[in-house]
Amino acid sequence: MELRSSDEAAFRQVYDQVFPVIMKVAFHVTYNLDVSEDICQDAFIRFFDKNMVFETMDDAKFWLIRVTKNLAINQIKRKARETASIEKLKQVTPTSSYKDGASQLLFQESTESVRKAVAQLSEKYKTVIVLKEYAGLDYKQISKILNISESNVKVRVHRARKELEVLLGREDA
Amino acid sequence: MCLDDQILNTYLDGELEEPFRSQVEEHMSYCSACRDRYKKLKNLKLMVEASVISDSEIETRKANVLRMIENTCFSKKKPSFFKRQLRINLPAFATVAAAFVFVFVGSIVYINRETNQFIPPNVENTIDENNVNLVNSKTVKTIDDYSLEEILDSLDKRGYTVDLKIKGVAPVTFE
Structure with missing residues:
Protein backbone atom coordinates (compact mmCIF):
# COMPACT_ATOMS: atom_id res chain seq x y z
CA MET A 1 0.00 0.00 0.00
CA GLU A 2 1.56 3.24 -1.14
CA LEU A 3 1.10 6.43 0.83
CA ARG A 4 1.44 9.85 -0.70
CA SER A 5 2.13 12.38 2.01
CA SER A 6 0.25 15.23 0.35
CA ASP A 7 -2.85 13.14 -0.29
CA GLU A 8 -5.39 14.20 2.31
CA ALA A 9 -6.83 10.76 3.01
CA ALA A 10 -3.39 9.17 3.33
CA PHE A 11 -2.20 12.08 5.44
CA ARG A 12 -5.08 11.71 7.88
CA GLN A 13 -4.42 8.00 8.18
CA VAL A 14 -0.73 8.57 8.97
CA TYR A 15 -1.55 11.47 11.28
CA ASP A 16 -3.98 9.41 13.29
CA GLN A 17 -1.51 6.60 13.84
CA VAL A 18 1.75 8.45 14.15
CA PHE A 19 0.89 11.63 16.03
CA PRO A 20 0.87 9.99 19.50
CA VAL A 21 4.30 8.49 18.87
CA ILE A 22 5.97 11.66 17.67
CA MET A 23 4.32 13.69 20.42
CA LYS A 24 5.91 11.31 22.91
CA VAL A 25 9.28 11.68 21.22
CA ALA A 26 9.06 15.47 21.10
CA PHE A 27 7.83 15.73 24.68
CA HIS A 28 10.38 13.40 26.25
CA VAL A 29 13.22 15.14 24.50
CA THR A 30 12.11 18.72 25.23
CA TYR A 31 9.82 18.25 28.27
CA ASN A 32 7.72 21.16 27.17
CA LEU A 33 4.18 20.60 25.89
CA ASP A 34 3.83 23.77 23.84
CA VAL A 35 7.21 23.34 22.25
CA SER A 36 6.38 19.69 21.50
CA GLU A 37 3.13 20.69 19.86
CA ASP A 38 4.98 23.15 17.63
CA ILE A 39 7.56 20.51 16.74
CA CYS A 40 4.87 17.96 15.80
CA GLN A 41 3.09 20.56 13.73
CA ASP A 42 6.31 21.46 11.98
CA ALA A 43 7.08 17.80 11.29
CA PHE A 44 3.65 17.09 9.81
CA ILE A 45 3.67 20.24 7.67
CA ARG A 46 7.05 19.20 6.28
CA PHE A 47 5.63 15.75 5.68
CA PHE A 48 2.69 17.19 3.75
CA ASP A 49 4.67 19.75 1.78
CA LYS A 50 7.36 17.32 0.70
CA ASN A 51 4.81 15.31 -1.29
CA MET A 52 6.65 12.03 -0.80
CA VAL A 53 5.58 8.48 -1.48
CA PHE A 54 6.06 5.87 1.25
CA GLU A 55 5.83 2.17 0.63
CA THR A 56 4.45 1.38 4.05
CA MET A 57 2.98 3.08 7.08
CA ASP A 58 6.15 2.21 8.99
CA ASP A 59 8.31 4.05 6.47
CA ALA A 60 6.20 7.17 6.91
CA LYS A 61 6.31 6.72 10.67
CA PHE A 62 10.11 6.36 10.74
CA TRP A 63 10.51 9.43 8.56
CA LEU A 64 8.33 11.47 10.90
CA ILE A 65 10.07 10.16 14.01
CA ARG A 66 13.47 11.04 12.56
CA VAL A 67 12.38 14.56 11.66
CA THR A 68 10.72 15.07 15.04
CA LYS A 69 13.73 13.76 16.92
CA ASN A 70 16.02 16.13 15.03
CA LEU A 71 13.74 19.11 15.55
CA ALA A 72 13.46 18.31 19.26
CA ILE A 73 17.22 17.87 19.69
CA ASN A 74 17.82 21.17 17.92
CA GLN A 75 15.27 22.81 20.15
CA ILE A 76 16.91 21.67 23.39
CA LYS A 77 20.33 22.67 22.12
CA ARG A 78 18.96 26.12 21.45
CA LYS A 79 17.19 26.17 24.77
CA ALA A 80 20.25 25.02 26.67
CA ARG A 81 22.04 28.10 25.49
CA GLU A 82 19.31 30.28 26.95
CA THR A 83 18.22 28.69 30.23
CA ALA A 84 18.68 25.57 32.23
CA SER A 85 16.16 23.23 30.67
CA ILE A 86 15.68 21.25 33.86
CA GLU A 87 13.85 24.24 35.33
CA LYS A 88 11.16 23.81 32.73
CA LEU A 89 10.21 20.47 34.19
CA LYS A 90 8.54 22.17 37.11
CA GLN A 91 5.95 23.64 34.78
CA VAL A 92 4.93 20.24 33.48
CA THR A 93 2.10 18.72 35.43
CA PRO A 94 2.16 14.99 35.12
CA THR A 95 -1.23 13.37 34.90
CA SER A 96 -2.09 9.87 35.95
CA SER A 97 -4.89 7.42 36.33
CA TYR A 98 -4.37 7.10 40.07
CA LYS A 99 -7.42 8.04 42.09
CA ASP A 100 -5.90 7.87 45.51
CA GLY A 101 -4.21 11.12 46.57
CA ALA A 102 -1.22 9.57 48.28
CA SER A 103 -0.31 7.25 45.44
CA GLN A 104 -0.89 10.06 43.00
CA LEU A 105 1.61 12.16 44.87
CA LEU A 106 4.07 9.28 44.82
CA PHE A 107 3.50 8.77 41.16
CA GLN A 108 4.04 12.44 40.45
CA GLU A 109 7.25 12.42 42.39
CA SER A 110 8.63 9.41 40.60
CA THR A 111 7.47 10.75 37.24
CA GLU A 112 9.17 14.01 37.89
CA SER A 113 12.41 12.42 39.00
CA VAL A 114 12.46 10.07 36.01
CA ARG A 115 11.86 12.95 33.62
CA LYS A 116 14.61 14.96 35.28
CA ALA A 117 16.95 12.02 34.92
CA VAL A 118 16.05 11.48 31.26
CA ALA A 119 16.53 15.19 30.61
CA GLN A 120 20.04 14.95 32.05
CA LEU A 121 21.13 12.13 29.76
CA SER A 122 23.50 12.96 26.95
CA GLU A 123 21.89 13.34 23.53
CA LYS A 124 23.12 9.93 22.37
CA TYR A 125 21.55 8.03 25.27
CA LYS A 126 18.47 10.21 25.58
CA THR A 127 17.53 9.52 21.98
CA VAL A 128 17.65 5.74 22.32
CA ILE A 129 15.82 5.73 25.64
CA VAL A 130 13.07 7.96 24.26
CA LEU A 131 12.68 5.83 21.16
CA LYS A 132 12.80 2.60 23.17
CA GLU A 133 10.69 3.37 26.23
CA TYR A 134 8.32 6.06 25.02
CA ALA A 135 7.99 5.49 21.29
CA GLY A 136 7.97 1.73 21.88
CA LEU A 137 10.32 0.87 19.03
CA ASP A 138 12.51 -2.21 18.86
CA TYR A 139 16.27 -2.25 18.32
CA LYS A 140 15.95 -2.80 14.60
CA GLN A 141 13.58 0.12 14.14
CA ILE A 142 15.77 2.39 16.27
CA SER A 143 18.84 1.42 14.26
CA LYS A 144 17.00 2.36 11.07
CA ILE A 145 15.93 5.74 12.41
CA LEU A 146 19.30 6.65 13.91
CA ASN A 147 21.23 5.03 11.09
CA ILE A 148 23.42 3.03 13.45
CA SER A 149 23.89 -0.72 13.85
CA GLU A 150 21.56 -2.84 15.97
CA SER A 151 24.36 -3.84 18.30
CA ASN A 152 25.16 -0.18 18.76
CA VAL A 153 21.54 0.40 19.78
CA LYS A 154 21.79 -2.47 22.23
CA VAL A 155 24.89 -0.98 23.84
CA ARG A 156 23.39 2.50 24.00
CA VAL A 157 20.18 1.26 25.63
CA HIS A 158 22.21 -0.60 28.22
CA ARG A 159 24.46 2.39 28.96
CA ALA A 160 21.54 4.79 29.06
CA ARG A 161 19.80 2.62 31.66
CA LYS A 162 22.98 2.45 33.65
CA GLU A 163 23.18 6.23 33.67
CA LEU A 164 19.51 6.54 34.56
CA GLU A 165 20.02 4.19 37.47
CA VAL A 166 22.87 6.31 38.75
CA LEU A 167 20.93 9.56 38.29
CA LEU A 168 17.83 8.19 40.02
CA GLY A 169 19.88 6.58 42.79
CA ARG A 170 21.61 9.89 43.40
CA GLU A 171 18.26 11.58 43.77
CA ASP A 172 16.96 8.97 46.21
CA ALA A 173 19.95 9.40 48.46
CA MET B 1 29.23 -17.36 35.56
CA ILE B 53 3.12 11.86 28.71
CA SER B 54 -0.56 11.14 29.33
CA ASP B 55 -2.95 10.14 26.56
CA SER B 56 -5.26 13.04 27.37
CA GLU B 57 -2.44 15.54 26.80
CA ILE B 58 -1.61 13.85 23.52
CA GLU B 59 -5.22 13.95 22.37
CA THR B 60 -5.54 17.67 23.13
CA ARG B 61 -2.39 18.48 21.19
CA LYS B 62 -3.36 16.14 18.40
CA ALA B 63 -6.62 18.03 17.89
CA ASN B 64 -4.84 21.41 18.03
CA VAL B 65 -2.27 20.48 15.42
CA LEU B 66 -4.82 18.86 13.12
CA ARG B 67 -6.96 22.00 13.20
CA MET B 68 -3.95 24.06 12.24
CA ILE B 69 -2.99 21.72 9.42
CA GLU B 70 -6.54 21.64 8.08
CA ASN B 71 -6.54 25.42 7.95
CA THR B 72 -3.19 25.78 6.28
CA CYS B 73 -2.52 22.68 4.19
CA PHE B 74 -5.85 21.15 3.20
CA SER B 75 -7.77 24.34 2.46
CA LYS B 76 -4.83 25.60 0.44
CA LYS B 77 -4.45 22.43 -1.57
CA LYS B 78 -7.99 21.18 -1.98
CA PRO B 79 -7.89 20.81 -5.78
CA SER B 80 -4.51 19.26 -5.29
CA PHE B 81 -4.22 17.42 -8.59
CA PHE B 82 -4.92 20.37 -10.83
CA LYS B 83 -2.93 22.78 -8.74
CA ARG B 84 0.05 20.52 -8.60
CA GLN B 85 0.01 20.10 -12.36
CA LEU B 86 -0.25 23.81 -12.86
CA ARG B 87 2.48 24.56 -10.42
CA ILE B 88 4.91 22.19 -12.07
CA ASN B 89 4.19 23.59 -15.51
CA LEU B 90 4.11 27.22 -14.58
CA PRO B 91 7.80 28.09 -15.04
CA ALA B 92 7.93 26.30 -18.39
CA PHE B 93 4.68 27.90 -19.45
CA ALA B 94 5.92 31.33 -18.44
CA THR B 95 9.14 30.78 -20.38
CA VAL B 96 7.29 29.75 -23.53
CA ALA B 97 4.88 32.67 -23.19
CA ALA B 98 7.75 35.11 -22.70
CA ALA B 99 9.58 33.65 -25.71
CA PHE B 100 6.45 33.93 -27.84
CA VAL B 101 5.87 37.55 -26.88
CA PHE B 102 9.52 38.30 -27.55
CA VAL B 103 9.46 36.75 -31.02
CA PHE B 104 6.08 38.24 -31.90
CA VAL B 105 6.89 41.78 -30.83
CA GLY B 106 10.39 41.47 -32.27
CA SER B 107 9.08 40.41 -35.69
CA ILE B 108 6.63 43.31 -35.83
CA VAL B 109 9.39 45.76 -35.06
CA TYR B 110 11.64 44.08 -37.63
CA ILE B 111 9.01 44.06 -40.38
CA ASN B 112 8.13 47.67 -39.71
CA ARG B 113 11.72 48.61 -40.01
CA GLU B 114 12.05 46.78 -43.33
CA THR B 115 9.02 48.38 -44.94
CA ASN B 116 9.24 51.79 -43.41
CA GLN B 117 10.17 54.02 -46.31
CA PHE B 118 10.73 57.08 -44.25
CA ILE B 119 13.84 55.60 -42.81
CA PRO B 120 16.59 56.29 -45.33
CA PRO B 121 18.72 53.28 -46.19
CA ASN B 122 22.24 53.26 -45.04
CA VAL B 123 24.63 54.54 -47.66
CA GLU B 124 27.94 53.03 -47.00
CA ASN B 125 29.86 53.86 -50.15
CA THR B 126 30.74 57.37 -51.03
CA ILE B 127 29.25 58.47 -54.32
CA ASP B 128 31.92 58.55 -57.03
CA GLU B 129 32.35 57.69 -60.72
CA ASN B 130 32.62 53.98 -60.01
CA ASN B 131 29.07 53.57 -58.80
CA VAL B 132 27.35 56.33 -60.71
CA ASN B 133 26.13 55.89 -64.29
CA LEU B 134 25.72 59.24 -65.85
CA VAL B 135 22.69 59.50 -68.09
CA ASN B 136 24.67 60.96 -70.99
CA SER B 137 27.51 58.45 -70.93
CA LYS B 138 26.24 56.13 -73.65
CA THR B 139 27.78 52.95 -72.31
CA VAL B 140 24.45 51.20 -71.86
CA LYS B 141 21.59 51.73 -74.31
CA THR B 142 18.18 52.35 -72.79
CA ILE B 143 14.81 52.46 -74.50
CA ASP B 144 15.16 56.19 -74.92
CA ASP B 145 18.06 55.61 -77.30
CA TYR B 146 15.86 53.89 -79.90
CA SER B 147 13.51 55.62 -82.33
CA LEU B 148 9.89 54.53 -82.53
CA GLU B 149 10.58 53.07 -85.94
CA GLU B 150 13.46 50.92 -84.65
CA ILE B 151 11.28 49.64 -81.77
CA LEU B 152 8.44 48.73 -84.13
CA ASP B 153 10.86 47.06 -86.49
CA SER B 154 12.41 45.04 -83.68
CA LEU B 155 9.00 43.93 -82.39
CA ASP B 156 7.87 43.04 -85.91
CA LYS B 157 10.95 40.83 -86.38
CA ARG B 158 10.12 38.92 -83.21
CA GLY B 159 6.65 38.18 -84.52
CA TYR B 160 4.62 40.56 -82.37
CA THR B 161 1.47 42.07 -83.77
CA VAL B 162 1.66 45.69 -82.92
CA ASP B 163 -1.41 47.85 -82.76
CA LEU B 164 -0.34 51.44 -82.56
CA LYS B 165 -2.70 54.23 -81.75
CA ILE B 166 -1.66 57.80 -81.94
CA LYS B 167 -3.72 60.23 -80.02
CA GLY B 168 -3.47 63.88 -80.47
CA VAL B 169 -2.74 65.65 -77.23
CA ALA B 170 -2.89 69.33 -76.74
CA PRO B 171 0.53 70.67 -75.93
CA VAL B 172 1.05 71.54 -72.30
CA THR B 173 1.40 75.20 -71.84
CA PHE B 174 2.94 76.85 -68.85
CA GLU B 175 1.63 80.15 -67.79
Whole structure:
Protein backbone atom coordinates (compact mmCIF):
# COMPACT_ATOMS: atom_id res chain seq x y z
CA MET A 1 0.00 0.00 0.00
CA GLU A 2 1.56 3.24 -1.14
CA LEU A 3 1.10 6.43 0.83
CA ARG A 4 1.44 9.85 -0.70
CA SER A 5 2.13 12.38 2.01
CA SER A 6 0.25 15.23 0.35
CA ASP A 7 -2.85 13.14 -0.29
CA GLU A 8 -5.39 14.20 2.31
CA ALA A 9 -6.83 10.76 3.01
CA ALA A 10 -3.39 9.17 3.33
CA PHE A 11 -2.20 12.08 5.44
CA ARG A 12 -5.08 11.71 7.88
CA GLN A 13 -4.42 8.00 8.18
CA VAL A 14 -0.73 8.57 8.97
CA TYR A 15 -1.55 11.47 11.28
CA ASP A 16 -3.98 9.41 13.29
CA GLN A 17 -1.51 6.60 13.84
CA VAL A 18 1.75 8.45 14.15
CA PHE A 19 0.89 11.63 16.03
CA PRO A 20 0.87 9.99 19.50
CA VAL A 21 4.30 8.49 18.87
CA ILE A 22 5.97 11.66 17.67
CA MET A 23 4.32 13.69 20.42
CA LYS A 24 5.91 11.31 22.91
CA VAL A 25 9.28 11.68 21.22
CA ALA A 26 9.06 15.47 21.10
CA PHE A 27 7.83 15.73 24.68
CA HIS A 28 10.38 13.40 26.25
CA VAL A 29 13.22 15.14 24.50
CA THR A 30 12.11 18.72 25.23
CA TYR A 31 9.82 18.25 28.27
CA ASN A 32 7.72 21.16 27.17
CA LEU A 33 4.18 20.60 25.89
CA ASP A 34 3.83 23.77 23.84
CA VAL A 35 7.21 23.34 22.25
CA SER A 36 6.38 19.69 21.50
CA GLU A 37 3.13 20.69 19.86
CA ASP A 38 4.98 23.15 17.63
CA ILE A 39 7.56 20.51 16.74
CA CYS A 40 4.87 17.96 15.80
CA GLN A 41 3.09 20.56 13.73
CA ASP A 42 6.31 21.46 11.98
CA ALA A 43 7.08 17.80 11.29
CA PHE A 44 3.65 17.09 9.81
CA ILE A 45 3.67 20.24 7.67
CA ARG A 46 7.05 19.20 6.28
CA PHE A 47 5.63 15.75 5.68
CA PHE A 48 2.69 17.19 3.75
CA ASP A 49 4.67 19.75 1.78
CA LYS A 50 7.36 17.32 0.70
CA ASN A 51 4.81 15.31 -1.29
CA MET A 52 6.65 12.03 -0.80
CA VAL A 53 5.58 8.48 -1.48
CA PHE A 54 6.06 5.87 1.25
CA GLU A 55 5.83 2.17 0.63
CA THR A 56 4.45 1.38 4.05
CA MET A 57 2.98 3.08 7.08
CA ASP A 58 6.15 2.21 8.99
CA ASP A 59 8.31 4.05 6.47
CA ALA A 60 6.20 7.17 6.91
CA LYS A 61 6.31 6.72 10.67
CA PHE A 62 10.11 6.36 10.74
CA TRP A 63 10.51 9.43 8.56
CA LEU A 64 8.33 11.47 10.90
CA ILE A 65 10.07 10.16 14.01
CA ARG A 66 13.47 11.04 12.56
CA VAL A 67 12.38 14.56 11.66
CA THR A 68 10.72 15.07 15.04
CA LYS A 69 13.73 13.76 16.92
CA ASN A 70 16.02 16.13 15.03
CA LEU A 71 13.74 19.11 15.55
CA ALA A 72 13.46 18.31 19.26
CA ILE A 73 17.22 17.87 19.69
CA ASN A 74 17.82 21.17 17.92
CA GLN A 75 15.27 22.81 20.15
CA ILE A 76 16.91 21.67 23.39
CA LYS A 77 20.33 22.67 22.12
CA ARG A 78 18.96 26.12 21.45
CA LYS A 79 17.19 26.17 24.77
CA ALA A 80 20.25 25.02 26.67
CA ARG A 81 22.04 28.10 25.49
CA GLU A 82 19.31 30.28 26.95
CA THR A 83 18.22 28.69 30.23
CA ALA A 84 18.68 25.57 32.23
CA SER A 85 16.16 23.23 30.67
CA ILE A 86 15.68 21.25 33.86
CA GLU A 87 13.85 24.24 35.33
CA LYS A 88 11.16 23.81 32.73
CA LEU A 89 10.21 20.47 34.19
CA LYS A 90 8.54 22.17 37.11
CA GLN A 91 5.95 23.64 34.78
CA VAL A 92 4.93 20.24 33.48
CA THR A 93 2.10 18.72 35.43
CA PRO A 94 2.16 14.99 35.12
CA THR A 95 -1.23 13.37 34.90
CA SER A 96 -2.09 9.87 35.95
CA SER A 97 -4.89 7.42 36.33
CA TYR A 98 -4.37 7.10 40.07
CA LYS A 99 -7.42 8.04 42.09
CA ASP A 100 -5.90 7.87 45.51
CA GLY A 101 -4.21 11.12 46.57
CA ALA A 102 -1.22 9.57 48.28
CA SER A 103 -0.31 7.25 45.44
CA GLN A 104 -0.89 10.06 43.00
CA LEU A 105 1.61 12.16 44.87
CA LEU A 106 4.07 9.28 44.82
CA PHE A 107 3.50 8.77 41.16
CA GLN A 108 4.04 12.44 40.45
CA GLU A 109 7.25 12.42 42.39
CA SER A 110 8.63 9.41 40.60
CA THR A 111 7.47 10.75 37.24
CA GLU A 112 9.17 14.01 37.89
CA SER A 113 12.41 12.42 39.00
CA VAL A 114 12.46 10.07 36.01
CA ARG A 115 11.86 12.95 33.62
CA LYS A 116 14.61 14.96 35.28
CA ALA A 117 16.95 12.02 34.92
CA VAL A 118 16.05 11.48 31.26
CA ALA A 119 16.53 15.19 30.61
CA GLN A 120 20.04 14.95 32.05
CA LEU A 121 21.13 12.13 29.76
CA SER A 122 23.50 12.96 26.95
CA GLU A 123 21.89 13.34 23.53
CA LYS A 124 23.12 9.93 22.37
CA TYR A 125 21.55 8.03 25.27
CA LYS A 126 18.47 10.21 25.58
CA THR A 127 17.53 9.52 21.98
CA VAL A 128 17.65 5.74 22.32
CA ILE A 129 15.82 5.73 25.64
CA VAL A 130 13.07 7.96 24.26
CA LEU A 131 12.68 5.83 21.16
CA LYS A 132 12.80 2.60 23.17
CA GLU A 133 10.69 3.37 26.23
CA TYR A 134 8.32 6.06 25.02
CA ALA A 135 7.99 5.49 21.29
CA GLY A 136 7.97 1.73 21.88
CA LEU A 137 10.32 0.87 19.03
CA ASP A 138 12.51 -2.21 18.86
CA TYR A 139 16.27 -2.25 18.32
CA LYS A 140 15.95 -2.80 14.60
CA GLN A 141 13.58 0.12 14.14
CA ILE A 142 15.77 2.39 16.27
CA SER A 143 18.84 1.42 14.26
CA LYS A 144 17.00 2.36 11.07
CA ILE A 145 15.93 5.74 12.41
CA LEU A 146 19.30 6.65 13.91
CA ASN A 147 21.23 5.03 11.09
CA ILE A 148 23.42 3.03 13.45
CA SER A 149 23.89 -0.72 13.85
CA GLU A 150 21.56 -2.84 15.97
CA SER A 151 24.36 -3.84 18.30
CA ASN A 152 25.16 -0.18 18.76
CA VAL A 153 21.54 0.40 19.78
CA LYS A 154 21.79 -2.47 22.23
CA VAL A 155 24.89 -0.98 23.84
CA ARG A 156 23.39 2.50 24.00
CA VAL A 157 20.18 1.26 25.63
CA HIS A 158 22.21 -0.60 28.22
CA ARG A 159 24.46 2.39 28.96
CA ALA A 160 21.54 4.79 29.06
CA ARG A 161 19.80 2.62 31.66
CA LYS A 162 22.98 2.45 33.65
CA GLU A 163 23.18 6.23 33.67
CA LEU A 164 19.51 6.54 34.56
CA GLU A 165 20.02 4.19 37.47
CA VAL A 166 22.87 6.31 38.75
CA LEU A 167 20.93 9.56 38.29
CA LEU A 168 17.83 8.19 40.02
CA GLY A 169 19.88 6.58 42.79
CA ARG A 170 21.61 9.89 43.40
CA GLU A 171 18.26 11.58 43.77
CA ASP A 172 16.96 8.97 46.21
CA ALA A 173 19.95 9.40 48.46
CA MET B 1 29.23 -17.36 35.56
CA CYS B 2 26.56 -14.75 36.18
CA LEU B 3 24.78 -12.65 33.56
CA ASP B 4 25.87 -9.11 32.83
CA ASP B 5 23.53 -6.14 32.65
CA GLN B 6 23.69 -5.87 28.91
CA ILE B 7 22.42 -9.40 28.40
CA LEU B 8 19.73 -8.85 31.01
CA ASN B 9 18.67 -5.59 29.34
CA THR B 10 18.50 -7.27 25.95
CA TYR B 11 16.49 -10.10 27.47
CA LEU B 12 14.25 -7.56 29.19
CA ASP B 13 13.55 -5.86 25.85
CA GLY B 14 12.63 -9.23 24.34
CA GLU B 15 15.49 -8.94 21.88
CA LEU B 16 17.62 -11.85 23.03
CA GLU B 17 17.59 -14.67 20.55
CA GLU B 18 17.67 -18.39 21.10
CA PRO B 19 19.50 -20.28 22.44
CA PHE B 20 20.64 -17.40 24.70
CA ARG B 21 17.15 -16.65 25.88
CA SER B 22 16.64 -20.15 27.22
CA GLN B 23 20.06 -20.09 28.78
CA VAL B 24 19.27 -16.83 30.58
CA GLU B 25 15.97 -18.22 31.82
CA GLU B 26 17.63 -21.36 33.00
CA HIS B 27 20.35 -19.43 34.79
CA MET B 28 17.85 -17.18 36.55
CA SER B 29 15.86 -20.17 37.71
CA TYR B 30 18.62 -21.02 40.15
CA CYS B 31 20.65 -17.78 40.52
CA SER B 32 18.87 -15.41 42.89
CA ALA B 33 21.50 -12.66 42.43
CA CYS B 34 20.78 -12.46 38.69
CA ARG B 35 17.05 -12.72 39.34
CA ASP B 36 17.24 -9.76 41.70
CA ARG B 37 19.31 -7.77 39.28
CA TYR B 38 16.81 -8.53 36.54
CA LYS B 39 13.95 -7.37 38.77
CA LYS B 40 15.74 -4.10 39.43
CA LEU B 41 16.30 -3.49 35.75
CA LYS B 42 12.69 -4.36 35.02
CA ASN B 43 11.48 -1.94 37.70
CA LEU B 44 13.65 0.78 36.25
CA LYS B 45 12.20 0.17 32.82
CA LEU B 46 8.63 0.20 34.16
CA MET B 47 9.31 3.38 36.08
CA VAL B 48 10.67 5.11 33.01
CA GLU B 49 7.74 3.91 30.90
CA ALA B 50 5.28 5.08 33.53
CA SER B 51 6.53 8.65 33.24
CA VAL B 52 5.21 8.86 29.70
CA ILE B 53 3.12 11.86 28.71
CA SER B 54 -0.56 11.14 29.33
CA ASP B 55 -2.95 10.14 26.56
CA SER B 56 -5.26 13.04 27.37
CA GLU B 57 -2.44 15.54 26.80
CA ILE B 58 -1.61 13.85 23.52
CA GLU B 59 -5.22 13.95 22.37
CA THR B 60 -5.54 17.67 23.13
CA ARG B 61 -2.39 18.48 21.19
CA LYS B 62 -3.36 16.14 18.40
CA ALA B 63 -6.62 18.03 17.89
CA ASN B 64 -4.84 21.41 18.03
CA VAL B 65 -2.27 20.48 15.42
CA LEU B 66 -4.82 18.86 13.12
CA ARG B 67 -6.96 22.00 13.20
CA MET B 68 -3.95 24.06 12.24
CA ILE B 69 -2.99 21.72 9.42
CA GLU B 70 -6.54 21.64 8.08
CA ASN B 71 -6.54 25.42 7.95
CA THR B 72 -3.19 25.78 6.28
CA CYS B 73 -2.52 22.68 4.19
CA PHE B 74 -5.85 21.15 3.20
CA SER B 75 -7.77 24.34 2.46
CA LYS B 76 -4.83 25.60 0.44
CA LYS B 77 -4.45 22.43 -1.57
CA LYS B 78 -7.99 21.18 -1.98
CA PRO B 79 -7.89 20.81 -5.78
CA SER B 80 -4.51 19.26 -5.29
CA PHE B 81 -4.22 17.42 -8.59
CA PHE B 82 -4.92 20.37 -10.83
CA LYS B 83 -2.93 22.78 -8.74
CA ARG B 84 0.05 20.52 -8.60
CA GLN B 85 0.01 20.10 -12.36
CA LEU B 86 -0.25 23.81 -12.86
CA ARG B 87 2.48 24.56 -10.42
CA ILE B 88 4.91 22.19 -12.07
CA ASN B 89 4.19 23.59 -15.51
CA LEU B 90 4.11 27.22 -14.58
CA PRO B 91 7.80 28.09 -15.04
CA ALA B 92 7.93 26.30 -18.39
CA PHE B 93 4.68 27.90 -19.45
CA ALA B 94 5.92 31.33 -18.44
CA THR B 95 9.14 30.78 -20.38
CA VAL B 96 7.29 29.75 -23.53
CA ALA B 97 4.88 32.67 -23.19
CA ALA B 98 7.75 35.11 -22.70
CA ALA B 99 9.58 33.65 -25.71
CA PHE B 100 6.45 33.93 -27.84
CA VAL B 101 5.87 37.55 -26.88
CA PHE B 102 9.52 38.30 -27.55
CA VAL B 103 9.46 36.75 -31.02
CA PHE B 104 6.08 38.24 -31.90
CA VAL B 105 6.89 41.78 -30.83
CA GLY B 106 10.39 41.47 -32.27
CA SER B 107 9.08 40.41 -35.69
CA ILE B 108 6.63 43.31 -35.83
CA VAL B 109 9.39 45.76 -35.06
CA TYR B 110 11.64 44.08 -37.63
CA ILE B 111 9.01 44.06 -40.38
CA ASN B 112 8.13 47.67 -39.71
CA ARG B 113 11.72 48.61 -40.01
CA GLU B 114 12.05 46.78 -43.33
CA THR B 115 9.02 48.38 -44.94
CA ASN B 116 9.24 51.79 -43.41
CA GLN B 117 10.17 54.02 -46.31
CA PHE B 118 10.73 57.08 -44.25
CA ILE B 119 13.84 55.60 -42.81
CA PRO B 120 16.59 56.29 -45.33
CA PRO B 121 18.72 53.28 -46.19
CA ASN B 122 22.24 53.26 -45.04
CA VAL B 123 24.63 54.54 -47.66
CA GLU B 124 27.94 53.03 -47.00
CA ASN B 125 29.86 53.86 -50.15
CA THR B 126 30.74 57.37 -51.03
CA ILE B 127 29.25 58.47 -54.32
CA ASP B 128 31.92 58.55 -57.03
CA GLU B 129 32.35 57.69 -60.72
CA ASN B 130 32.62 53.98 -60.01
CA ASN B 131 29.07 53.57 -58.80
CA VAL B 132 27.35 56.33 -60.71
CA ASN B 133 26.13 55.89 -64.29
CA LEU B 134 25.72 59.24 -65.85
CA VAL B 135 22.69 59.50 -68.09
CA ASN B 136 24.67 60.96 -70.99
CA SER B 137 27.51 58.45 -70.93
CA LYS B 138 26.24 56.13 -73.65
CA THR B 139 27.78 52.95 -72.31
CA VAL B 140 24.45 51.20 -71.86
CA LYS B 141 21.59 51.73 -74.31
CA THR B 142 18.18 52.35 -72.79
CA ILE B 143 14.81 52.46 -74.50
CA ASP B 144 15.16 56.19 -74.92
CA ASP B 145 18.06 55.61 -77.30
CA TYR B 146 15.86 53.89 -79.90
CA SER B 147 13.51 55.62 -82.33
CA LEU B 148 9.89 54.53 -82.53
CA GLU B 149 10.58 53.07 -85.94
CA GLU B 150 13.46 50.92 -84.65
CA ILE B 151 11.28 49.64 -81.77
CA LEU B 152 8.44 48.73 -84.13
CA ASP B 153 10.86 47.06 -86.49
CA SER B 154 12.41 45.04 -83.68
CA LEU B 155 9.00 43.93 -82.39
CA ASP B 156 7.87 43.04 -85.91
CA LYS B 157 10.95 40.83 -86.38
CA ARG B 158 10.12 38.92 -83.21
CA GLY B 159 6.65 38.18 -84.52
CA TYR B 160 4.62 40.56 -82.37
CA THR B 161 1.47 42.07 -83.77
CA VAL B 162 1.66 45.69 -82.92
CA ASP B 163 -1.41 47.85 -82.76
CA LEU B 164 -0.34 51.44 -82.56
CA LYS B 165 -2.70 54.23 -81.75
CA ILE B 166 -1.66 57.80 -81.94
CA LYS B 167 -3.72 60.23 -80.02
CA GLY B 168 -3.47 63.88 -80.47
CA VAL B 169 -2.74 65.65 -77.23
CA ALA B 170 -2.89 69.33 -76.74
CA PRO B 171 0.53 70.67 -75.93
CA VAL B 172 1.05 71.54 -72.30
CA THR B 173 1.40 75.20 -71.84
CA PHE B 174 2.94 76.85 -68.85
CA GLU B 175 1.63 80.15 -67.79
